[in-house]
Amino acid sequence: MTDSPRRVPAVNRTGLRRALAALEPGRDEARLAVLRGTLEEGRHRIRDRLGCGAPGIELVTAMSRLLDVTVRELLRHLDRAAPAGEADRAMALVAVGGYGRGELAPFSDLDLLFLLTGPVTPRQEALIGKVLYTLWDLGLKVGHATRTLDDAICSARDDMTIRTAVLEARFLWGDRNLFRRFVRRFDSAVIAGSGRDFVRAKLEERDLRHLKMGDSRYVLEPNVKEGKGGLRDLHVLFWIARYLHRISRIEDLVGAGVLTRAEFARFRRAADFLNRVRCHLHFLAGRAEERLSFDLQSEIARHMGFSDGRSQRAVERFMKRYFLATREVGGLSRIVAAVIAGDHGSARDRPRFASDAEEVEGFPVADGMISIRNRQHFETVPGDLLRMFHVSQKERIDIHPRALWLMNQNLARVDNAVREDRTANSRFMDILTSRDDPLDTLQAMNEAGVMGRFLPDFGRVVAQMQHDMYHVYTVDEHSIRAIGILSAIERGEIADELPLATGIFPLITERRVLYLAVLLHDIAKGRGGDHSVLGAGVADRLAPRLGFSAEETETVSWLVRHHLLMSNTAFRRDLEEPRTIDDFAGTVQSIERLRLLLVLTVADIRAVGPRVWNNWKGELLRELYYRAEEVITGGHGAAIAKTARVEARIGVLRKALADWPPEAVDDHVGRLVAPYWLAFDSATHRRHADMMRRGGTGRVTVATEVDDARAITEVTVFAPDRPGLFSRIAGAIAVAGASIVDARIFTTLDGMALDAFRVQDERHAAFRDPRRLERLRATIRRTLDGDLDLDREIARRRGSWLGGPVLPVLPRIMVNNKVSTRHTLVEVTARDRRGLLADLAHALSDLELSIVTARVATFGERAVDAFYLCDRSGDKVTGGAAIDGLKNHLIRTIESGEPAPGAMP
Numbered sequence: 001m002t003d004s005p006r007r008v009p010a011v012n013r014t015g016l017r018r019a020l021a022a023l024e025p026g027r028d029e030a031r032l033a034v035l036r037g038t039l040e041e042g043r044h045r046i047r048d049r050l051g052c053g054a055p056g057i058e059l060v061t062a063m064s065r066l067l068d069v070t071v072r073e074l075l076r077h078l079d080r081a082a083p084a085g086e087a088d089r090a091m092a093l094v095a096v097g098g099y100g101r102g103e104l105a106p107f108s109d110l111d112l113l114f115l116l117t118g119p120v121t122p123r124q125e126a127l128i129g130k131v132l133y134t135l136w137d138l139g140l141k142v143g144h145a146t147r148t149l150d151d152a153i154c155s156a157r158d159d160m161t162i163r164t165a166v167l168e169a170r171f172l173w174g175d176r177n178l179f180r181r182f183v184r185r186f187d188s189a190v191i192a193g194s195g196r197d198f199v200r201a202k203l204e205e206r207d208l209r210h211l212k213m214g215d216s217r218y219v220l221e222p223n224v225k226e227g228k229g230g231l232r233d234l235h236v237l238f239w240i241a242r243y244l245h246r247i248s249r250i251e252d253l254v255g256a257g258v259l260t261r262a263e264f265a266r267f268r269r270a271a272d273f274l275n276r277v278r279c280h281l282h283f284l285a286g287r288a289e290e291r292l293s294f295d296l297q298s299e300i301a302r303h304m305g306f307s308d309g310r311s312q313r314a315v316e317r318f319m320k321r322y323f324l325a326t327r328e329v330g331g332l333s334r335i336v337a338a339v340i341a342g343d344h345g346s347a348r349d350r351p352r353f354a355s356d357a358e359e360v361e362g363f364p365v366a367d368g369m370i371s372i373r374n375r376q377h378f379e380t381v382p383g384d385l386l387r388m389f390h391v392s393q394k395e396r397i398d399i400h401p402r403a404l405w406l407m408n409q410n411l412a413r414v415d416n417a418v419r420e421d422r423t424a425n426s427r428f429m430d431i432l433t434s435r436d437d438p439l440d441t442l443q444a445m446n447e448a449g450v451m452g453r454f455l456p457d458f459g460r461v462v463a464q465m466q467h468d469m470y471h472v473y474t475v476d477e478h479s480i481r482a483i484g485i486l487s488a489i490e491r492g493e494i495a496d497e498l499p500l501a502t503g504i505f506p507l508i509t510e511r512r513v514l515y516l517a518v519l520l521h522d523i524a525k526g527r528g529g530d531h532s533v534l535g536a537g538v539a540d541r542l543a544p545r546l547g548f549s550a551e552e553t554e555t556v557s558w559l560v561r562h563h564l565l566m567s568n569t570a571f572r573r574d575l576e577e578p579r580t581i582d583d584f585a586g587t588v589q590s591i592e593r594l595r596l597l598l599v600l601t602v603a604d605i606r607a608v609g610p611r612v613w614n615n616w617k618g619e620l621l622r623e624l625y626y627r628a629e630e631v632i633t634g635g636h637g638a639a640i641a642k643t644a645r646v647e648a649r650i651g652v653l654r655k656a657l658a659d660w661p662p663e664a665v666d667d668h669v670g671r672l673v674a675p676y677w678l679a680f681d682s683a684t685h686r687r688h689a690d691m692m693r694r695g696g697t698g699r700v701t702v703a704t705e706v707d708d709a710r711a712i713t714e715v716t717v718f719a720p721d722r723p724g725l726f727s728r729i730a731g732a733i734a735v736a737g738a739s740i741v742d743a744r745i746f747t748t749l750d751g752m753a754l755d756a757f758r759v760q761d762e763r764h765a766a767f768r769d770p771r772r773l774e775r776l777r778a779t780i781r782r783t784l785d786g787d788l789d790l791d792r793e794i795a796r797r798r799g800s801w802l803g804g805p806v807l808p809v810l811p812r813i814m815v816n817n818k819v820s821t822r823h824t825l826v827e828v829t830a831r832d833r834r835g836l837l838a839d840l841a842h843a844l845s846d847l848e849l850s851i852v853t854a855r856v857a858t859f860g861e862r863a864v865d866a867f868y869l870c871d872r873s874g875d876k877v878t879g880g881a882a883i884d885g886l887k888n889h890l891i892r893t894i895e896s897g898e899p900a901p902g903a904m905p
Contacts, residue, residue, distance in 0.1 A: 011042045011069045020077040031077070032137055035070060039138060042066035043106055047283055051303065056275025057268070060103040067104060068095075068172065071112075071135070075173045078130050089117045091124055092174035093131075094182070097143070100168035101235075103275070106282040107289075110135065111165060114146040115174075115182055141288070149182055156190050160201045163190060164239055187246070195244050199340055206236050217326040218463070218477040220609075224278045225290040229326025231274050234267065237336045244340070258336060263405065270328040277322065280304065292322070311528035316465050323463035323474055327447060331408065334401035361391045371400035378406060382413035383424055385450050390427040393434055393441040407448045414453035425546045428454060432483065433515045435491075439484030446476055457523050457538045464526050471860070472609030475525050482518050482607035489599060497615075500622050501602045504595045513552050514596050516543060517559035518603055536561035555593070559600055562587065566601040570620040571857040572827065572866045575627060576675050576744075577820050578642070584624065585631040594632060598625050614711040614764050616741060646677045653685045660693075668692065671748040679744050680756070684714070688754065692718055697752060700784045702777045706768045712741065712758040713767040715776065719784055721753035726851045727841035728790060729755060732783040734835040735793045736776040738767045743837075743854035794835055798897070809862050811894045813887040817876050823852050823868040824877040826886065830894045832863035840865060843893040847886060848872050 019034045046062050075093065097111035098104060114128050128146060135142050147155065156163040166186060171179040191198075210228045213219070217229035225231050237258075241247060245256040250267070253259045259267060280300045281289050292300070301318035308314050363370040363384075370392060372378070378385055385407055392399050418424055431441050445451040452459025461475035473481065488494050490511075495502040508514060520542070524534035536557045543553035565587060573580045588594045601621060606613045650669055657665050668689055680688070687705060695701030701718040715738075717729055726745060733740055738759040746754045759776075761767045767776070782788035809831040816825040828840055837856060844851060844867065853868040871877055877886060 011038055011066045013069050013073070016069065016073050017076070020073060023077075028134075031074075032134065035074060035134065036138055038070055039066065042070075043283075046106065046279075050276065050279050050283070053305070054276075056272040056277075056279065057103070059279050060105055060275050063104040063106055063108070064099060064102045067099065067110060067140075070138075071110075071131075072173050074134060075127075075131060078127055078134075089121060089124070090175035090178045091116050092176070092179045092182070093172040094179060095170045095172050096165040096168060098168075098235075100165070100170040101238075102170065105275070105278045105288070107141075107285075107287050108282075109141045109143055109288065111143045112145075112172075113152065113166070113169070114144065115152060115178060116146065116148045117178060118148060120146060149178065149185065152182065153185050153189050156186060160198070160205075163198070164202070166190075167239060167242060191243060191246075198243050199240055202236050202240055203337070206233065214610075216473065216477065217330065218323055218465075218474040220472045221291055221293050222322070222326070223290050224274060224281060224292055227326070229323075229329040231271070231278065233329050233333055234271055234274070237267075237332060240336065240340060259332070262409070263332060263335060266328050267332055270325045270332070273321070273325045274329075276304065312464075312526050316526070319465035320463045320474075323465065327463065330447060331401070331405055335405055337401070360395055360397055363388065363391060365397075366400050366402075369398045369400040369403075370395075371403045372406065375406060378410035378413050382410070382415070382418050383421060385410065385414055386418070386424050386427055386454060389441055389445050389450065390431055392444075393431055393436070393438070396436075399444065404444070404448045407450055411449045411453045414450065419454060419456075420545065422547070424454070429512065429516075429546055432519060433512055434487075437484060437487050437491075439480065439487065442480045442483060446480060451476075455542070457542065458519075460527070461523060461525055466525065472612075473607075475522050478607050479519055479522055482521070482603045483515065485606045486515065486518050486599065486603040489603065498602055498606075498618065500618075500625060501599045505599060508595050508599070509592060510552065510555060510596065512548070513555045513559070514599060516546065516548070517556045517563070517596070518600055520556070520560050521563040521600065521604060523560070532561050532564060535563075555596070558593065559596055562597065563600055563604060566597050566621065566624065567605060567617075570624040571617065572855050572864055573819070573825075574853045574855060574866075574868050575620070575623055576679050576853070577823075577868070579820055581624075581627045581631055583819065585628045588628060588632065591629065591632055594625065594628055611764055614760075616710045616712045616758065616760070619710045642674075642678070646674050649677045649682060649685065652682045653689065656682065656686045657689060664693070671750050671752075672754075673746060673749070676746045676754070679746075688716065688718075691716060692752075692754070697750065700781055702780045704767075704773050704777060706766050706773075708766050708768070711765050712760055713738070713773070715757040715759055715780070717753070717755045717757075717780060717784075719753055719755075721747050721751055723848070724842065724845040725753050725784075726755060726854075727838055727845045728783050729757065729780055730841045731790045731794055731835065731838035732780045732788070733757060733759060733776065734838050735783075735790065735797060736779040737761070737772060738776060739834070740837050740854075741856050743851075743856070745851055745853060794838065798835065811891050813890050815877070815883050815886065817878065820868060822876075823870050826867045826869055826877075826890075828863075828865045828867070828890055828894070830863055830865075831898070832858050832861055833897065836863055836894075836897065837865055839893050839897050840867070840890060843889055844869065847889060849877065849886075850874075 016034070016038050020031065023030050023034070043063075043066070046059055046066070049062070050059055071093070092115045094100070094113040094115050095102075095111065096113050098108060099111050104110075114124075116124065120128070132142060132144060145152075145155075152166070156166045169179075169183065169186070209226055209232065213223055213227045215228065217227065219227065223230060238250060238253075241253050241256060241258045245252070245258070247253065247256055250271075251264065253267070254261055254264050277292065277300060278290070280303055281292065281296060284296055284299055284303075289296075297319060298315045301315040304318060306314040306318040306321075309317060312320075357365055359365060360370050364373055365371065370388065372384075372388075388399055388403065388407075391397070431445070432438055434441070442451065445454075446462065449462075452462045458476065458479075461479070464475045465471075466475065471478065485494075489498055489501050490505050492502055517539070520535060520539050522531060522535065523538045524531040527534055539557040539560045540553060543556045544550075548556065565584070569575075569580065569584045575581065588597060598621065602613075602618075605617065653669070654665055657668075660668075677685070684705075687703070691701055691703045695718045698720055700720075703716045703718075705714045705716070707714060715733065719725065726743070730740060730743070738761065740757050740759050742758040744756045746756075748754060759767050761769075761772075767773065779788065783790050809829065811831075812829040814825075814827040814829075816827070819825050826844075830836060837854070841851060841854075849869045849871055851867050851869060855866040857864045857866075869877060877883060
């Protein structure tokens with residue numbers, strides 16, 4: 001795919017030849033040493049050129065040439081040293097695949113074809129064996145085949161993968177006439193008449209590969225080679241063009257009419273950048289690594305000269321450049337697909353939404369898609385840069401890739417006059433709030449660059465990555481996907497998963513407000529400061545331009561300002577604490593805003609990534625919604641309502657325990673405190689009653705209940721209360737391999753502890769495997785009975801708990817005595833790791849503080865654990881010295897559990 005870039009002097013051919021010639025016969029180890037030295041020196045030179053900023057194509061070409069010289073001189077040396085034998089048939093060594101293309105990353109595979117005219121002779125077999133063993137001994141991964149010319153043609157005809165590899169065949173050594181015969185036969189017997197089949201197979205293969213890689217170029221750890229918008233997509237373009245037009249060089253795409261010169265320049269820029277990234281990946285990993293993993297992203301950013309900006313880290317700037325390059329590849333892919341469809345009539349590439357009309361609302365139709373009449377169209381009618389998407393969505397017809405590319409070339413036409421045009425703004429809101437799914441149209445607008453020009457604040461977050469393990473997509477992709485989820489909620493497509501959001505959507509009166517707020521909720525990320533506050537300011541400026549009234553603008557701004565309020569409250573606060581609900585309801589104030597905020601929160605979380613949302617989070621949000629609704633409507637905010645709810649739940653349990661002796665029911669009810677009755681539903685009350693009766697007093701009883709609907713498993717422990725009980729149970733749960741997402745702790749009036757933990761497995765699903773559940777129960781019992789040395793077990797496992805990408809999180813301790821009337825809230829932010837909750841609980845026990853309730857939330861690598869505490873007297877933790885001591889002790893606990901510097905994986 002190369003076009004003869006400037007050569008990198010990676011290897012001294014003459015020096016290598018002389019060194020090999022000087023070796024005595026049979027000196028295999030000496031030969032290996034010479035060749036190994038050549039490869040190491042060549043790689044070193046290429047790495048130096050990479051550090052100097054050499055273009056990517058120059059580097060992969062240099063690596064290919066380094067291997068060319070090594071392989072050819074090896075064969076030359078072995079062929080001369082081989083004993084004379086019977087007259088050999090002709091043989092040629094052919095480079096295929098990426099090696100045939102002349103592009104090798106530093107540790108890429110070497111694909112070779114030993115081409116023969118007949119059955120392999122003993123001398124040929126010995127030569128081939130020596131070549132392969134030598135290359136393997138050099139640490140090279142070699143894919144190889146030995147075939148006669150006829151076999152090679154048959155294999156290429158029958159197997160599309162082999163056909164693609166042979167398409168890039170390049171002569172290395174041997175009989176050049178045999179190679180030429182092979183190429184002619186391949187053209188006439190394989191390629192001729194099969195263009196449509198090849199194109200269909202390659203595009204289907206590409207689509208399957210995209211699905212396997214997440215079907216988005218904006219993923220957390222993209223695959224530079226195989227991912228969407230990666231190098232393989234560029235290879236597919238070249239394969240198709242080469243197959244259909246029999247070109248040999250990348251610049252021939254222009255002469256073949258596949259790409260314009262400007263498009264070819266984009267092709268080269270994208271290929272150069274992606275190949276440089278891939279070379280850095282290989283050198284840093286010391287192997288053929290294609291995944292741009294978290295731990296390598298920062299390193300590559302530094303090596304490629306990216307530096308920290310005022311509001312963006314170097315790694316985020318680098319990843320933004322990476323995603324922009326993959327977007328270029330996506331645009332080129334669409335253009336080539338359109339050219340193929342037009343020139344070769346490939347039904348496979350007919351647009352999803354096509355028209356047989358000649359014209360649609362003033363736009364000509366080409367290849368079933370709306371287009372423009374000339375290259376100057378957007379210069380004279382800049383408003384059509386937006387109108388074309390409006391027509392495409394309304395009439396359900398795709399936009400021609402050439403028109404999309406010309407949009408990208410004319411983005412400067414979207415100026416303030418277009419932005420302030422009332423009709424243009426109305427059309428944009430029509431697109432955004434379309435009752436047909438607006439997702440595809442918004443993504444197309446963003447890919448073309450029109451979205452970021454029409455909304456400059458949105459343009460600032462295009463391709464902006466957040467370097468953490470929580471956010472899977474870039475900010476712009478996340479925001480647009482959130483709109484797609486919002487639309488799916490409105491249409492009722494995910495009602496089974498999101499029953500509350502779906503049910504209340506028809507009750508929302510400010511539908512346009514909700515759509516705009518969802519689009520803008522992260523609009524100010526990457527600017528420094530609180531993105532919610534800054535985003536509210538953006539909404540205040542932008543909403544009036546888009547036709548919103550002052551009242552509507554205020555609501556959009558409020559939603560953006562408070563878009564994290566509901567999730568932070570539901571996931572990090574005790575919902576049994578009256579002040580929690582009162583404070584939340586006091587901020588929300590109205591049922592309409594409560595509904596808007598609930599739906600926005602659900603769409604936001606669902607759009608973060610494929611495994612972020614689960615039913616447990618849905619349950620917490622629903623609980624907060626209903627409790628806040630009671631307060632806002634004035635129905636149940638007072639203490640009298642709380643008392644009535646407690647009495648009602650006790651009444652339900654009394655009926656459920658009708659088979660118990662009345663005095664046993666009275667004893668059970670009398671030993672439990674009022675908050676217990678509001679913390680669980682009636683079915684759980686019944687399970688706990690049976691468990692407590694079985695356990696009696698003085699014994700340790702452990703029960704588990706799998707709740708697939710909420711994606712949790714409830715672990716209930718009934719045991720004699722004692723200091724440090726919570727931390728021991730939390731440690732045992734960690735040792736057994738479960739993660740705690742919620743904990744509720746109660747002490748009965750007769751001195752027993754009833755602790756309920758909600759846990760999940762490593763996939764954020766219910767912990768349900770029977771053997772693991774039994775091990776979990778046994779580990780808790782053995783720990784509390786003193787039969788298991790918990791500290792030793794935690795120490796033994798801690799190393800494995802620290803695996804995976806390690807991103808630093810600055811520990812932070814917040815102590816708040818205002819959010820609860822009875823308890824002190826301590827919120828701990830730290831790097832998430834297995835056993836963190838147990839360590840924190842143990843530290844609090846050291847200070848003789850009692851944990852009343854614990855809420856656990858994780859956001860990628862960041863854990864936020866909230867504890868409601870009291871001291872030995874049952875009072876809040878007060879006084880500057882006590883609070884400072886608490887903070888310092890927790891910080892030391894967090895730091896002591898981190899891996900030593902330099903030990904992080």
